[in-house]
Amino acid sequence: MTSLLNDWRRTHYTKDINDSLNEEEILIMGWVHEIRDLGGIIFVLIRDITGIIQLTAPTKHIPSEALEEIKKFRKESVVAVKGKVQESGKAPNGVEIIPDEIKILNLANQPLPMDPTEKVKAEIDTRLDSRFLDLRKANVSGIFKIKSRMLHTIRLFFEENGFIETNTPKLVASATEGGTELFPITYFEREAFLSQSPQLYKQMMMSAGFDKVYEIAQIFRAEEHDTLRHLNEAISIDMEASFMDDKDVMKILNDLIYQVIVDVKDNCQDALATLEVDLKVPDKQFEILKYDDMIDMVNSKDVPIEWGEDLSRAAEKALGEMMEGYYFLTEWPTEIKPFYVMPNEKQPEKSHAFDLMYKDLEISSGAMRVHQYDLLKEKIAEKGLNPNAFGSYLKSFEYGMPPHAGWGLGADRFNMCLTGLNNIRETVLFPRDRRRLTP
Numbered sequence: 340m341t342s343l344l345n346d347w348r349r350t351h352y353t354k355d356i357n358d359s360l361n362e363e364e365i366l367i368m369g370w371v372h373e374i375r376d377l378g379g380i381i382f383v384l385i386r387d388i389t390g391i392i393q394l395t396a397p398t399k400h401i402p403s404e405a406l407e408e409i410k411k412f413r414k415e416s417v418v419a420v421k422g423k424v425q426e427s428g429k430a431p432n433g434v435e436i437i438p439d440e441i442k443i444l445n446l447a448n449q450p451l452p453m454d455p456t457e458k459v460k461a462e463i464d465t466r467l468d469s470r471f472l473d474l475r476k477a478n479v480s481g482i483f484k485i486k487s488r489m490l491h492t493i494r495l496f497f498e499e500n501g502f503i504e505t506n507t508p509k510l511v512a513s514a515t516e517g518g519t520e521l522f523p524i525t526y527f528e529r530e531a532f533l534s535q536s537p538q539l540y541k542q543m544m545m546s547a548g549f550d551k552v553y554e555i556a557q558i559f560r561a562e563e564h565d566t567l568r569h570l571n572e573a574i575s576i577d578m579e580a581s582f583m584d585d586k587d588v589m590k591i592l593n594d595l596i597y598q599v600i601v602d603v604k605d606n607c608q609d610a611l612a613t614l615e616v617d618l619k620v621p622d623k624q625f626e627i628l629k630y631d632d633m634i635d636m637v638n639s640k641d642v643p644i645e646w647g648e649d650l651s652r653a654a655e656k657a658l659g660e661m662m663e664g665y666y667f668l669t670e671w672p673t674e675i676k677p678f679y680v681m682p683n684e685k686q687p688e689k690s691h692a693f694d695l696m697y698k699d700l701e702i703s704s705g706a707m708r709v710h711q712y713d714l715l716k717e718k719i720a721e722k723g724l725n726p727n728a729f730g731s732y733l734k735s736f737e738y739g740m741p742p743h744a745g746w747g748l749g750a751d752r753f754n755m756c757l758t759g760l761n762n763i764r765e766t767v768l769f770p771r772d773r774r775r776l777t778p
């Protein structure tokens with residue numbers, strides 16, 4: 340029989356149990372991580388979100404009701420234990436718990452679909468199929484503790500710098516990043532799409548006079564490719580600011596990334612340790628590499644790339660070997676950037692667009708925007724898109740749109756940089772890729 344909580348409430352998380360609590364009665368709740376029954380003594384490891392503690396049950400010296408319950412324990416069952424803290428040189432954290440009373444809150448079926456204690460290593464697909472079990476591992480939950488802190492710091496940064504948080508629609512009528520890569524959906528009697536970026540809305544908020552806005556939300560991209568860096572649903576951290584150009588918003592991005600790294604390093608030591616990551620604080624100012632110079636560098640490594648081309652995977656890798664940490668790529672060809680990017684006044688074949696890279700990974704792109712109605716309309720048509728489909732967006736440029744700039748930062752990709760992981764699926768609770776729509 341399993342029990343309800345009734346009047347039992349946890350007094351401590353496992354990480355807070357130390358020798359200062361010696362001889363004290365405490366109540367913990369968690370999962371049965373491991374059971375070792377030596378006959379005269381039973382050792383059980385109990386795990387919660389903060390760590391693991393050892394339960395030591397000398398069979399002759401604990402109440403018989405408690406012993407009966409311990410004997411029913413199965414791995415990964417949920418239990419509550421009332422007991423006394425006892426110093427112990429042999430126990431993993433220098434203390435153990437001698438149980439007095441036990442409640443089994445829920446038993447776990449056996450065998451488990453995967454082993455959360457990592458004794459048996461599982462492939463990523465097995466892990467994702469039983470993600471709730473996979474997430475019980477400290478090195479996996481650690482990724483999300485880091486992500487949570489990262490998002491917290493980002494919100495704090497924006498709020499401290501006068502940005503207003505926005506929530507723009509995810510059900511949209513037209514594309515933002517070009518005509519492809521959209522998921523169509525049925526919207527009553529019409530077709531609509533899942534938003535691939537808040538781009539058009541964050542720009543409209545500049546015409547709304549909000550001055551500086553940010554948004555942290557899902558983006559949906561119907562990209563077919565199955566890589567370690569792409570998902571079909573990702574989180575984008577977007578900002579847009581009026582009366583600023585590309586250089587101004589690059590500085591904001593640089594400062595934000597730096598602040599997050601310092602803050603995660605200060606506040607996520609345990610999570611970083613479970614991932615065996617020694618997070619390096621980068622130089623305060625990231626290097627800036629012009630697109631033209633990047634072409635020469637990549638070619639010097641015998642990787643072919645011509646002016647006007649986007650970075651191939653091989654080019655990214657070559658660049659990643661030559662560049663350390665975070666760096667900007669600037670002055671991109673206008674041709675390969677979206678219609679809303681401002682061309683250079685003197686050399687219109689170049690633009691005010693930039694990317695932020697971490698080694699061989701693009702983590703953000705942004706630009707100074709076109710804020711003039713006529714030029715924007717022309718650029719939409721040049722890209723082969725129909726300006727009429729952008730009616731409500733274009734309208735906001737006709738009645739007082741300030742000059743503005745902004746960027747989008749991939750939250751999951753930035754999290755890869757912080758955790759040292761090379762598969763983006765690891766950084767998303769329930770990833771969506773070409774083959775996966777469940778769990």
Ligand code: AMO
Nearest residue numbers: 536538569570573702703704705745746747749752
């Ligand atoms: P872009 O399309 O470059 O720019 O996207 C910005 C950042 O979002 C992340 N990202 C992705 N992450 C995982 N899987 C994907 N399929 C995926 N697609 C994008 C990347 C990328 O650098 N509107 C512009 C931003 C702007 O100019 O403000 C945009 O969406 O980290």
